[in-house]
Amino acid sequence: MNKKIFISYSWGNSEDQEWIVNLATRLMNDTVDVVLDRWSLKDGHDIYSFMEEMVKSEEIFRVLIISNKKYTEKANIREGGVGTETQIITPNIYSKEKQEKFIPVVLERDENGEPFLPIYLKSRKYIDFSRVESFEDSYEELLRNILEVPSIPKPKLGTKPPVYITDRTVNLSETNNKLRTIENQLKKNNSVSAKELNNFIDLFLENLWNFEQKDTPNNFNLYGEQLFNSLISYKPLREDYIKFVDILSSNEIDNSEETLIEFFENAPIFNIPREEIGSWTATRFEIFKIIFHELFIYTIAVCLKNKNYELVADLLHSKYYKKDKYKSKSEPESFVFLYNYHENLENYSYQVYNKITGFGDYIITNLSENLKKEDVILADTLCYFVSYLDKNSIYDTWFPNTYLYGERSNTNFFEKITSEKHFEKIKKIFNIKTKQELQEKLNSFMNNSKDKIRYGRGSFNYIPFIHELVNPETIATYR
Structure with missing residues (x-):
């Protein structure tokens, strides 16, 4: 009518x-x-x-x-x-x-x-x-x-509030407020104090402890479900961290690399109880290994997205002096110490959902809204290639679980290494100064390469060698 x-x-x-x-x-x-x-x-x-x-x-x-x-x-x-x-x-x-x-x-x-x-x-x-x-x-x-036809129709009412709202284990206002403080300092002064950056890190780490799996079921499937649900509920806290990295990598902030490196040096602290307790099992802290593994991939992804290749290079080639409450001194390690094979997550994802890689599936199906799938896969793959070029054995490297979920044709970052301009920008990521150095590295590994690494569970999918994506002969050949 x-x-x-x-x-x-x-x-x-x-x-x-x-x-x-x-x-x-x-x-x-x-x-x-x-x-x-x-x-x-x-x-x-x-x-x-x-x-x-x-x-x-x-x-x-x-x-x-x-x-x-x-x-x-x-x-x-x-x-x-x-x-x-x-x-x-x-x-x-x-x-x-x-x-x-x-x-x-x-x-x-x-x-x-x-x-x-x-x-x-x-x-x-x-x-x-x-x-x-x-x-x-x-x-x-x-x-x-x-x-009665509004330009912006009213959305449908949801059936239930998100988990992070009903789960009161984390006070997100703290990290959110600290992010706003950092952003306001940048707007006013075009700089931010190291104190504010460290305050955010401290708040983040403190909130992270709320996801410790104190009561782990003996039933394997129940534990896997609890672990997965806890990872989902930690997502809002993760988003604050991603925003933090975005701020660091998109602004000229002094000592950004030190801030992030010191953050990841805290990872081993989360492998054991904060305080002296009776008996405990590693499953109680497995979630933290997954989280730090994931956060490093996101850190590289955000820096790549912002084209902050200097920061990427620092994170991939600096040594990490891991914090360990039971060791007075430990040898510094490369970023690869953050890579872990998450046995319980892998077994649960395979037995319940028939997934080839549980960690890879978790990453791709729970992506940050601020990044594309391709951004995360590139970061994960780049971690593998850099560790691959720095090691003598292909079995002593980072493994790119997410590569399985990418498109074979999505290799633009590596294809562009044929451009001299692109190569000059990203060469520091490979810790080299000239194209000849990269050519020598690639040729050396090409001659020594044997079997490709395949995914487990009888999968026919494999990880390519870097020289399959970057032809040594064509590096920096075009303007």
Whole structure:
């Protein structure tokens, strides 16, 4: 059924009347049934009765109040037909069940730019037709209002709140607030203090302890389900960390690499209880190995996305002095110490969901909204290739669990190494200074390479050698 509306206005100059008739005509053409005195009021009809009938009629879906200077003045002093309409409209417009029926339409503004509106309409939301250049936008807004078709439809109501809202184990306001403090410092001073960065890290690590699996079921499937659900519930905290890395890698912040390296040096602390307790099993802390493994991949992915290749190189080639409460001194290690084979997650994902790689499936199916799948796969693959070039054995390296979920054709980063400009930007990632150095490394491994590494579980999928993606002969051959 077509919507029926009534237009209330003040008789004035011919130009305004013509504008109103044109508006009414266009609305009629767009399926809106318009009641306008110019064509609806018959000879001999009582004007005031007609107005009152239209304002109060249940058939009238909307009443457009066309307000200009003249209408405003007459309404405020209750003069003439406008004054009569004002007396009729006022009690209705303040009625809870009818107030949305009346739509102020502003045609004019005063010398201060304020809209001409009667006093009783001053607080109402209006549609602005005072600017000729915005007519089409205003008309669409009006038509959508009448036809009840909003430009942004109200989303469907969800069936249940997200886990991170109902699970009160983590106080996200702390890390969120600290991020805002860091962002505000950057906006004001174009820099941020090391103290604020360290405060975020401390808060993050403190909140991370809330995911310790203190009560682990003996049943394998129940433990796997608990582990997986805990990883999902930690996702909001992870998103704060990803935002933190985005801030570090997209701004010129002193000692960003040290901040991140020192963060990952904390990983071993989460392999054992914080305080002295009785007996405990490694399953209690398995989630932390998964988390730090995942966070390193995301760190590299964010830095690559922001093209901060210097920071990527620092993270991939610096030594990590791991913190261990039971060892006074330990040999520094490469980033590969953060890679782990997560046996329980792998077995659970394989037995319950028949997944070839449980960790890879977890990463890809629970991606951050701020990154694409390709970003994460590239980071994971690059970690593998860098560790592969720095080791003598292909079995003593990072393993890219996510590579299985990528497209074989998605190798743009490596293909672009044929560009001299791209090579000069990213060469530090491979810890070399010239293309000859990279060529020598690749040729050396090409000659010594034997079997490719395949995924387990009888899979036929394998990880390519780096020289399959980067042809040594074509490095930096194009501009």
